[in-house]
Amino acid sequence: MTEHKIALVIGASRGIGRGTALALAHRGAKVVVTYRQDAEGAAGTVRMIQDAGGDGFTKQLDIGDIESLGAFTAELIDEVGARWAAATVDILVNNAGIGLFGRLEEVTAKTFDALVGTNLRGTFFLIQALAPHLPRGGRIINVSTSLTRHVSPGTSVYSASKAAVEVLSRSLAVELGPRGIRINAVAPGPSATDFNGGAMRDDPELRGTLAAQTALGRVGLAEEIGDAIAALASEDMRWVTAERIEVSGGALL
Numbered sequence: 611m612t613e614h615k616i617a618l619v620i621g622a623s624r625g626i627g628r629g630t631a632l633a634l635a636h637r638g639a640k641v642v643v644t645y646r647q648d649a650e651g652a653a654g655t656v657r658m659i660q661d662a663g664g665d666g667f668t669k670q671l672d673i674g675d676i677e678s679l680g681a682f683t684a685e686l687i688d689e690v691g692a693r694w695a696a697a698t699v700d701i702l703v704n705n706a707g708i709g710l711f712g713r714l715e716e717v718t719a720k721t722f723d724a725l726v727g728t729n730l731r732g733t734f735f736l737i738q739a740l741a742p743h744l745p746r747g748g749r750i751i752n753v754s755t756s757l758t759r760h761v762s763p764g765t766s767v768y769s770a771s772k773a774a775v776e777v778l779s780r781s782l783a784v785e786l787g788p789r790g791i792r793i794n795a796v797a798p799g800p801s802a803t804d805f806n807g808g809a810m811r812d813d814p815e816l817r818g819t820l821a822a823q824t825a826l827g828r829v830g831l832a833e834e835i836g837d838a839i840a841a842l843a844s845e846d847m848r849w850v851t852a853e854r855i856e857v858s859g860g861a862l863l
């Protein structure tokens with residue numbers, strides 16, 4: 611159960627983050643929905659939560675701006691206290707991520723830094739900022755990708771940034787375990803969202819190719835990834851830490 615828990619979902623204005631926020635709310639969690647630019651999208655996620663009888667609010671955060679993380683965390687804890695009389699956040703979902711793709715000769719230092727800066731550096735320093743505010747029994751879920759298991763041309767830096775997130779999840783499980791905090795990575799397969807210009811959702815040829823390479827015969831949906839993340843956050847999974855769980859319908863087996 612995630613009932614009465616407080617969850618913070620990073621990048622929940624759309625896509626997998628929104629699916630996760632809704633799935634957590636459906637299981638009774640109160641949800642803080644963050645966005646980088648799309649305030650409207652985040653407000654839409656909160657409206658969906660409220661329409662379903664849940665509770666949540668939005669907050670802006672760019673995890674690429676690590677100087678802002680201290681102030682973000684202090685404000686978050688104040689707002690959570692004022693709204694829900696709580697002093698901690700039980701569930702942190704590090705879903706925010708960017709995908710920039712290019713073959714070896716096409717990758718620039720700017721692209722490389724953006725990928726590592728958001729997907730790895732931002733994720734690490736947000737965990738560092740929030741860890742003191744997670745209670746015993748807290749949980750962190752970092753969103754990776756099935757591309758850390760199978761390979762595809764043009765994805766080297768993106769996949770490496772996510773592989774690093776998987777390794778830091780395992781490593782931090784040892785550091786956070788004594789406080790009863792568990793940390794896992796969820797690795798979605800190709801999913802129909804805005805990601806990569808919406809290619810997995812809007813390009814019928816690519817979608818068909820990926821579907822043919824997937825045991826369950828199609829690409830994933832944001833809500834399917836969100837349900838798996840919410841299940842992993844639940845008490846039923848309380849003995850699971852330091853794991854990478856793929857949610858890909860059996861992509862490229």
Ligand SMILES: NC(=O)c1ccc[n+]([C@@H]2O[C@H](COP(=O)([O-])OP(=O)(O)OC[C@H]3O[C@@H](n4cnc5c(N)ncnc54)[C@H](OP(=O)(O)O)[C@@H]3O)[C@@H](O)[C@H]2O)c1
Pocket residue numbers: 620621622623624625626627644645646647648649651671672673674705706707708709728732753754755756797798799800801802803804805806810
């Ligand atoms: N879709 C797939 O096929 C797929 C497969 C494997 C893994 N993933 C991973 O799943 C996660 C979510 O992907 P998605 O498909 O839902 O992508 P998406 O539709 O592009 O949504 C990305 C979300 O992350 C937020 N975001 C992006 N950069 C951010 C930053 N620097 N700081 C804070 N928030 C930021 C966006 O906020 P704004 O809306 O405000 O810009 C948005 O809410 C990513 O980590 C991605 O790598 C996706």
